Amino acid sequence: MPEIALHLLDLVQNSIRAGAKTVRIVIDLSAQLLLTLTLMDDGCGMDEEMAALAHSPFGTSRTTRKVGLGIPLTRESALATGGSFSLTSEPGIGTTVTASFDTRHIDCPPLGKLEDTLVSLILANPDQPEFEISLSSKDANEVLDTRQIKQTLGTVPITTPDVALWLTACLRDMTENTLGGITS
Ligand SMILES: Nc1ncnc2c1ncn2[C@@H]1O[C@H](COP(=O)(O)OP(=O)(O)OP(=O)(O)O)[C@@H](O)[C@H]1O
Numbered sequence: 771m772p773e774i775a776l777h778l779l780d781l782v783q784n785s786i787r788a789g790a791k792t793v794r795i796v797i798d799l800s801a802q803l804l805l806t807l808t809l810m811d812d813g814c815g816m817d818e819e820m821a822a823l824a825h826s827p828f829g830t831s832r833t834t835r836k837v838g839l840g841i842p843l844t845r846e847s848a849l850a851t852g853g854s855f856s857l858t859s860e861p862g863i864g865t866t867v868t869a870s871f872d873t874r875h876i877d878c879p880p881l882g883k884l885e886d887t888l889v890s891l892i893l894a895n896p897d898q899p900e901f902e903i904s905l906s907s908k909d910a911n912e913v914l915d916t917r918q919i920k921q922t923l924g925t926v927p928i929t930t931p932d933v934a935l936w937l938t939a940c941l942r943d944m945t946e947n948t949l950g951g952i953t954s
């Protein structure tokens with residue numbers, strides 16, 4: 771069963787391939803039993819036809835293979851829990867994907883290593899996109915913005931090992947404070 775963090779990785783990779791300058795990731799557990807993952811990008815977007823096709827395993831703009839699984843697998847995974855999935859996109863503006871998971875459902879995937887996934891994405895893309903990450907539950911809201919972090923760091927690259935360690939610890943705390951109530 772794919773983990774929610776892996777679905778997120780798939781979706782963010784789509785945004786990166788779409789040339790996004792900013793990727794906003796919102797993971798919200800405020801309804802306590804419903805985990806909602808929202809990803810917004812300002813990449814190239816899709817026309818209506820491509821957006822509809824993207825839901826199918828055979829909908830891909832890749833030229834090296836004929837299947838594209840990121841979106842259909844995330845959708846299947848969310849719907850299997852009785853949750854929901856939506857994708858809206860506008861060419862030249864960007865794309866928003868929302869998947870919600872009923873965390874009580876037996877088929878709900880584990881959260882996975884969210885902090886490691888996010889740190890890998892940030893470090894593998896040190897220049898662009900910028901990431902705005904918001905994790906929230908009923909009682910807590912935690913945000914991390916790579917644009918702000920880079921401003922504070924000045925000339926120190928975000929990929930510096932000490933910074934990477936700090937980022938991992940920071941995202942681990944953020945995850946624990948907000949989503950700690952669900953199993954990973
Ligand atoms: N955020 C996005 N912005 C623009 N186009 C997108 C975005 N997400 C998906 N697409 C389009 O939808 C297609 C299907 O996406 P999906 O993630 O399902 O498969 P894939 O990325 O092609 O392949 P895979 O995820 O299996 O590596 C992509 O090839 C791309 O053309």
Ligand SMILES: [Mg+2]
Binds near residue numbers: 781784839
């Ligand atoms: Mg993909």
